Amino acid sequence: METQSLVLSLLYQLGTSAAFFFLAAVGLIIILGMMNIINLAHGELMMMGAYTATIATHAGVPFALTVPLAFLVVAAFGAVLERLIVRRFYGRQLGALVVTWGISLVMGQGTLLFFGPFMPSIKIPGGSFSYGDFSFSEYWLVLIAISVALIALLWWLYNRTTYGLQARAAMQDATMAKSLGVRTGRVYTLTFSLGAGLAGLSGALIAPTATIAPFMGQQFVAPAFITVVVGGAANVIAGAVGSATLLAAVKTPVGMAFGAFYGTVALLFAALVIIRIMPDGISARLQRWFDRRSRSGLL
Amino acid sequence: MSGLARLVGGPADIGRGPVFWSLVALTLLGFALYPSAVSEFQVSNTAYYLLNIPLGLGMALLWGYCGVLSFGHVAYFGIAGYSYGVIAGNLSDSPSGPVVGALGGLLVSAVVAGVFGYFVFYARVQKWIIPILTLVLTLLLETFLGQTAGYQWRIGSVLLGGYNGMTGIPSFGFGEFEFQGTSFYYLCLVLVLACYFGLRMLLNSGFGQVVVAIREDELRTETLGYDIRARQWAVFVLSAVLAGLSGLLYVQWGNYITPSQVGLLQAALPVIWTAVGGSTSLLAVVIATFALNWLTYTLSSEGNQYAMVIIGALLVVTMLFFPRGIVVMLAEHLDRLLPRARREARR
Numbered sequence: 001m002e003t004q005s006l007v008l009s010l011l012y013q014l015g016t017s018a019a020f021f022f023l024a025a026v027g028l029i030i031i032l033g034m035m036n037i038i039n040l041a042h043g044e045l046m047m048m049g050a051y052t053a054t055i056a057t058h059a060g061v062p063f064a065l066t067v068p069l070a071f072l073v074v075a076a077f078g079a080v081l082e083r084l085i086v087r088r089f090y091g092r093q094l095g096a097l098v099v100t101w102g103i104s105l106v107m108g109q110g111t112l113l114f115f116g117p118f119m120p121s122i123k124i125p126g127g128s129f130s131y132g133d134f135s136f137s138e139y140w141l142v143l144i145a146i147s148v149a150l151i152a153l154l155w156w157l158y159n160r161t162t163y164g165l166q167a168r169a170a171m172q173d174a175t176m177a178k179s180l181g182v183r184t185g186r187v188y189t190l191t192f193s194l195g196a197g198l199a200g201l202s203g204a205l206i207a208p209t210a211t212i213a214p215f216m217g218q219q220f221v222a223p224a225f226i227t228v229v230v231g232g233a234a235n236v237i238a239g240a241v242g243s244a245t246l247l248a249a250v251k252t253p254v255g256m257a258f259g260a261f262y263g264t265v266a267l268l269f270a271a272l273v274i275i276r277i278m279p280d281g282i283s284a285r286l287q288r289w290f291d292r293r294s295r296s297g298l299l
Numbered sequence: 300m301s302g303l304a305r306l307v308g309g310p311a312d313i314g315r316g317p318v319f320w321s322l323v324a325l326t327l328l329g330f331a332l333y334p335s336a337v338s339e340f341q342v343s344n345t346a347y348y349l350l351n352i353p354l355g356l357g358m359a360l361l362w363g364y365c366g367v368l369s370f371g372h373v374a375y376f377g378i379a380g381y382s383y384g385v386i387a388g389n390l391s392d393s394p395s396g397p398v399v400g401a402l403g404g405l406l407v408s409a410v411v412a413g414v415f416g417y418f419v420f421y422a423r424v425q426k427w428i429i430p431i432l433t434l435v436l437t438l439l440l441e442t443f444l445g446q447t448a449g450y451q452w453r454i455g456s457v458l459l460g461g462y463n464g465m466t467g468i469p470s471f472g473f474g475e476f477e478f479q480g481t482s483f484y485y486l487c488l489v490l491v492l493a494c495y496f497g498l499r500m501l502l503n504s505g506f507g508q509v510v511v512a513i514r515e516d517e518l519r520t521e522t523l524g525y526d527i528r529a530r531q532w533a534v535f536v537l538s539a540v541l542a543g544l545s546g547l548l549y550v551q552w553g554n555y556i557t558p559s560q561v562g563l564l565q566a567a568l569p570v571i572w573t574a575v576g577g578s579t580s581l582l583a584v585v586i587a588t589f590a591l592n593w594l595t596y597t598l599s600s601e602g603n604q605y606a607m608v609i610i611g612a613l614l615v616v617t618m619l620f621f622p623r624g625i626v627v628m629l630a631e632h633l634d635r636l637l638p639r640a641r642r643e644a645r646r
Binding site (some may be wrong): 085 | 343366368370415418419421422423424425426427428430431432434436438439442443474503563564565567570574602605607610611612613614615618619622631
């Protein structure tokens with residue numbers, strides 16, 4: 001009983017932090033993997049999603065509806081951003097990094113001026129239950145389930161739909177895709193919008209567990225970007241899942257033993273060591289493994 | 300002597316010829332006479348604009364000349380500042396305390412940058428990973444320093460001070476002499492000049508040419524037999540030391556430092572100065588750093604809440620419409636105008 005509940009609690013901790021890493025990074029990793037653009041305004045897009053959900057909840061909209069609303073609002077904003085600014089930086093990775101950073105500054109400071117330094121938070125939906133000496137939040141269990149569902153949905157989107165095929169074609173060889181009739185410009189707008197929307201969705205989902213403030217995006221910067229760095233861009237979904245799981249396995253024990261700050265320090269060290277061994281991230285390693293398996297006819 | 304002239308006047312930076320150098324001499328004369336014309340308060344403000352220039356120069360060296368972008372150079376600014384505070388604070392009885400503190404601060408910055416640089420450059424990571432990891436490092440440093448409030452967080456007799464920061468940091472000086480007010484202004488001016496001309500000579504040297512070659516084409520440079528990892532690493536450490544120099548001057552100027560100096564907002568500033576000036580010219584970055592510090596200070600001292608929105612928007616506009624930097628593009632424009640003016644004057 002004692003060990004059983006301890007193991008269960010450890011699994012729960014692992015699951016929640018893996019879900020957190022995945023949610024924090026998913027929008028970012030899609031934009032990076034499919035467009036080769038590093039979106040430093042990612043944290044602010046999550047903040048925007050959290051603000052949308054919070055304002056809608058306070059206006060009386062049920063929380064479950066505010067999450068898709070946040071997706072739509074931030075996706076629309078992302079589409080505008082792509083058309084006006086990001087579009088000019090394709091193929092200039094460092095330029096894209098710097099310009100999205102400028103956008104994030106304007107968004108953070110603008111929110112501060114417009115909405116003030118903080119906003120009344122929304123309470124975590126659902127209760128909690130206890131098993132043995134530990135208590136578990138139902139909401140976080142739902143978040144784990146949503147993460148799994150998102151992974152399945154993204155896999156389906158990228159492997160079974162026309163958009164997914166075109167997006168992967170545009171990623172591999174934009175000129176070739178264009179000459180075959182793929183409207184790459186529209187594919188990029190859709191991809192950026194999807195990535196932004198997913199950031200907004202994650203922001204809305206994490207909103208009840210966080211303090212709602214203009215600079216709340218900053219707290220997602222470290223986990224989201226470390227997940228992306230460790231995951232690499234070779235295979236978006238495999239990278240995000242592999243990296244989120246691995247980082248959760250590093251952070252959970254260190255965080256439980258020494259506190260949250262040292263958990264984050266351990267993350268940075270883990271990232272430095274992992275890129276020293278695998279400079280292209282976990283996903284490149286996984287991709288090679290998949291390729292070998294499929295060549296030898298096992299998959 | 301002609302060798303030295305070649306090093307200073309080489310092609311690594313904009314600005315050549317007698318007209319340019321007489322303008323530089325006039326500007327320097329203006330800066331030298333400035334303290335006798337204005338109040339002590341204005342001298343102190345101008346010293347603040349000047350002391351940020353080494354940080355900007357470090358960014359230009361790393362980003363513009365070597366092609367490596369760091370979003371976390373304020374980490375080395377903060378590390379040097381805090382280290383100086385700890386060392387000089389503990390040696391406050393000794394006349395050489397500030398000198399030891401300054402050397403120690405620069406050394407600690409160099410060591411941290413060296414260890415960090417080893418991991419990223421010797422792993423040959425992709426270009427976009429370095430800005431991300433440097434940013435994460437500085438955010439971690441801010442979080443760490445922010446939770447160091449209380450008496451248990453002290454090194455020797457110096458408190459780290461949590462979010463309120465470290466206070467009572469000694470000014471720089473030798474023995475009895477302290478750099479304050481006007482003398483501190485001249486200290487900053489001399490150091491800025493030394494950094495600028497030192498870097499200009501370095502970049503015109505063989506080493507600098509290889510650094511620029513790495514920026515242009517890593518693979519080609521490597522196949523020509525140069526160890527690009529070691530050079531990128533060396534440039535990274537040097538630029539961190541320059542950031543550290545700014546950090547030292549900052550704590551000697553205000554006698555305090557807070558964790559927000561290594562936070563996200565501060566981290567954005569050197570990148571903005573460099574981008575707005577034009578990262579491929581040291582002189583443009585010097586001008587932009589000075590001008591933007593003046594602008595930020597003027598805007599925020601008037602209680603203008605939009606200061607950071609304006610600065611952020613300036614970065615976006617620069618990247619969209621002046622990708623090579625506003626100062627560099629203005630300089631090229633002037634350069635096209637000047638010879639024509641001279642030709643017409645001769646007629």
